[in-house]
Amino acid sequence: MKVIIVGGVAGGASCAARLRRLDEKAEIVMVERGPYVSYANCGLPYYVGDVIKTESSLLVASEAMFRNMFAIDCRTNCEAVAVDRSKKTVDLRDTKTGAVTTESYDKLVLSPGAPSFRPPLPGIDLPGIFHVRTVPDARAIREWIEKGTAFLAGMSNYTGIQMVKPKRRAVVVGGGFIGLETAENLVHAGFEVTVLQKPPHVLGPLDPEIACLLEGHLQRNGVQLVLNDGAAGFKQAANGTLEVQALSGKTFPADVVIFAIGVRPDTTLAKSAGIEVGERGGIRVDEHMRTSDPDIFAVGDAIEVKDFVTGRWSLVALAGPANRQGRIAADVIAGRDSRYRGTQGTSIIGVFGGAAAWTGVSEKTLNRLGDTDYEKVYLFPNSHAGYYPGAKPIHLKVIFRKSDGRLLGAQAIGEDGPAVDKRISALAMALQLGGTVYDLEEAELCYAPQFGSAKDPVNFAGMVAANVLRGDMPLSHWGETEGRLLLDVRDPAELVLESVPGAVNIPLPQLRSRLGELPRDREIHVICRSAQRAYYATRVLLQNGFTARTLGGGMLSRAVKAVAGAK
Known part of the structure; x- marks a missing residue:
């Protein structure tokens, strides 16, 4: 059996290595149009910022390694340019010489990836404007930065005067993973950084009230955020620097511009071969990673995948799923019945010591789909025991089915990155196994x-959510309180800092002795800072014949929603 794999990196390289472990006799040819067959593109922003010192550290596996260790015919700088499905051949072009050869195949695996989206904006090809998708991209950015640094040092030597080093300016267009990670690294490199983001908040998979917490963290660490505004074009100033022209009409000066508005599946080869492309623009595959041609498979960023929660088609460009998809394709080619379960989109980003992470579906996605069978809880637990030094709060949102308690999604943000990672990873496994809040x-x-x-915060989330479903803690949310009596059970001193107009204040320790002050013919919505004391008060009220609900997340969620809504 001869298998040709088009594309290396995560999906193609993992497919090739797995297939060799399963079939020692298969003839495996892996081609990669770039100079590196397998590299850590997730580490590129950190190479730009010199956190990762050497380019070689990014290279996961070399062409020689695949040849010597796995007996795989690995060819870099080799691009697949045409597929003839009737003859089962692939035309391969040497990108250095232009020579084209033709190879036959029994099975073909497409792993072409998803290049950075580069819209045809005026001036986008000016010097100093970069993408961060490949090792050569990151190298070019480093060289540009080093060139500017060397110029300033040379001027100091030429004049004999120690020049005051001017603050260099960077504009990052796009507030996704690569954009924010690159922004952080440029801040560490001494740049004044502006992130220009066309959507209303950074990190599209997050709900706005969680994203705004990350935005505040970025701003406190020196990143200027410009939201609801995108790039319209670029100009070169008289002194050689760049000007980023925004859709709003504003201009932002820059010494370097990083374009990071996302990626688009590379379906050129698939389309030319007549392979089905889905409605989201990716190669359509089944659970075995087969395309519409049973002898052609596809994996990685170029494919559409089924969302594990909603069952809808989606595009998810993540290394973990790509690796698993490559492995599954190899299994199926080798005769095993492996199946891809779908993608949860489990992700984490670390910026300035903190982290934001998520898994499963967001509330805004459920609303877009018209799904109303869900509930949400907000929690603000410590990263570890509060009495042990260094505990920091985690802002946690958990979404679950009202009908059966099945976990649908979770989002978290906090300054203790490992603590955030730990909780979302646990929730991600529970979600994949079909777990419920009762399991948590x-x-x-x-x-x-x-x-x-x-x-643990994971247990805590399950307990709070289960209390809601069992009726022990009837829940309401900000925006659902009109015409209701608001009862604030915080201490009077807390109201000096923040209060809700019209709310009745009865501190929790006094509530039992002052029940006579509350009406029994109105629904009471109970408030405190984080909802914990409000829950205690709700239990008192319910067991004394009142109709009461706890306002989810308390004043903490109100403040966050106010910030998110203001944008």
Whole structure:
């Protein structure tokens, strides 16, 4: 059996290595149009910022390694330019010489990836404007930055005067993974950084009230955020620097511009071969990673995948899913019945010491789909036991089915990155296994004071959500309180800092003795800072014959929503 794999990096390279482990006799040819067959593109922003010092550290596996260790005919600088499905051949072009050869195949695997989207804006090809998608991209940015640094140093030597080093300016167009990670690294490199983001908030998979917390963290660390505004074009100033022209009419001066508005599936080869492309613009595959041609498979960023929660087609450009897809394609080619379960989109981003992470579906996606069978809870637990030094709060949002408690999604942000990672990873596994909030209640997780709490945030989330579903804590949210009586059970001193107009204040310790002050013919919505005391008060009210609901997330979620809504 002869298998040709088009594209390396995550999906293609993992497919090739797995297939060799399963079939020692197969003839495997892997071609990659770039100079590197397998590299860590997730590490590119950190190479730009000199966190990763050497380019070689980004190279996961070399052409020689695939040849010597796996006996795979690995060819770099080799581009697949045409597929003849009737003859089962692929035309391969040497990108250095232009020579074209033809190879036959029994099975073909497409892993062409998804190049950075480069819209035809005026001036987009000016010097100093870069993408961050490949190792050569990152190298070019480093060389540009080093060139500017060397120029300033040379001027100091030429004049004999120690020049005051001017602050260099960078504009990052796009507030996704690559954009924010590159922005952080440019700040560390001494740049004044502006992130220009056309959507209303950064990191599209997040809900706005969680994203705005990350935005505040970025701003506190020196990143200027410009939201609801995109790039319209670029000009070169008289002194050689760049001007970024925004859709709003504003201009932003820059010494370097990073374009990071997302990627688009590379379907050129698939379309030319008559392979089905889906409505989202990716190569359509089944659960075995087969395309519309049973002898052609596709994996990685170029394909459409089924969303694990909604069952809808989606595009998810992540290394983890690409690796698993490559492995599954190899299994199926080797005769095994492997199936891809779908993609949850589990992700994390670390910026300035903190982290934001998520898994599953967002609330805004559920609303877009018209799905109303869900509920959400907000929690603000510590990263570990509060009595142990260094505990920091985690802002956690958990979404679940009202009908059966099945976990649908979760989002978290906090200054303790590993603590955020730990909780979302646990919730991601629960979600993949079809877990419910009742399962979260019973989850047995690691505990020591420096790592967590006896009641871990994951348990806490399950307990709160289960209380809602069991009717122990009827829930309401900000925006659902019109015409209701608001009862604030915080201490009077807390109201000096923030209060809700029209709310009745009865501190929780006084509530039992002052029940006579509350009406029994009105629904009472109870408020505190984080909803914990409001829950205690709700239990008191319910067991004394009142109709009451806890306002989810308390004043903390109100403040966050106010910021998100203001944008």
